[in-house]
Amino acid sequence: MNTTISSDNNEQTQIQNNRIGTAGLVLVLMSFILFSFEGYIINSLNDKSLFFTLILPVLIGNLWLLGLIFSIIGLRINPKGRAIAGLIISLLPILFAAISTMSPQISTPIHFENELKERKAQVIERIKDVRTAQRAFRAEYQRYAEDFDELERFLHANPTELRCDIEQLRYIPNSDNEFILETGFTKTSSNRTGPFIEVRAPYKLFLDTIKYQQEIINLIDEEVNVSDRYPGIKFGSTDEADNDIGNWE
Structure with a gap:
């Protein structure tokens, strides 16, 4: 008792x-x-x-x-039950703050990779249309169109199957920027003169350089200094005639 x-x-x-x-x-x-x-x-x-x-x-x-x-x-x-409960509850704001801080560092690279994949696919589809149009122009004139104005006039007079409207052909998707277009003549491997073409869309012209500034810097650095590739989408070469191969192929 x-x-x-x-x-x-x-x-x-x-x-x-x-x-x-x-x-x-x-x-x-x-x-x-x-x-x-x-x-x-x-x-x-x-x-x-x-x-x-x-x-x-x-x-x-x-x-x-x-x-x-x-x-x-x-x-x-x-x-210690109530003390443990008080400690756990009091640490929740710190935990939420840590998660909020870490979340962008985890999610941003994932979002960037998804956006990069999607926008590259759109640019490739458009630049393929540019190549199709330029091939048709060359078949007619044995050279490439010097600019998009000349190419558009040809397409209006000579309908060619494209995925986009003729007036949109010059523009890089997801931007107001035009493809960089260079054409001319150069020596071939057999020492003959032939037409060359190079059409480019740098990453910085179709990716969000504000939202993903550091990711784009890293991507360009890797493409140029590690992989020795053009930092963007392009086909053709200013150094080689009769070459309209795309760097995505």
Whole structure:
């Protein structure tokens, strides 16, 4: 009988002794409730008075910090349940902040790779039309059109099967920029003179250089310095006649 009474007294003493852990949990919960209340007032009622924009945030921060401190201290006292709960809840804002900080670093490269793949496919489809049109022009005149104006006039007079409208042929998809077009004549491998063509669409002309600035810098550096490739989509070469091979092929 005395043993039972003594055990009950020890349990009650332990609960009373860990009031600091309980206080930590209560303070943390109060800070979350006040934070939700502050957000409701500012967003729903549009109340931006000094109390809600300055005083209340300081109060919420102090309650959260005290709750965190009391919960940590309460871990040294039995029972630890409420102290552990207070500590976990108080660490949630830190966890959410860390996730928010890390999320763009994880998601941005994935989004960039998806956008790069999609836009490259669109540019390749359009530049293939340019090549088809230039091949038709060459079959007629034994040279390539010097510019898109000349090429468009030819296409209007000589209908050619294209995927896009003739007026859109000169433009790089997802931009207002035109393809870079160079044509002329040069020596062939057999020392004859032949027509050459090179049509280019640099990455920086059809990718989002603001949103993905660093990713594009890294991509161009890898293409040029590591893979020794043109940083973009192109076909043909200013150094070789009778060559209209695309760098995607």
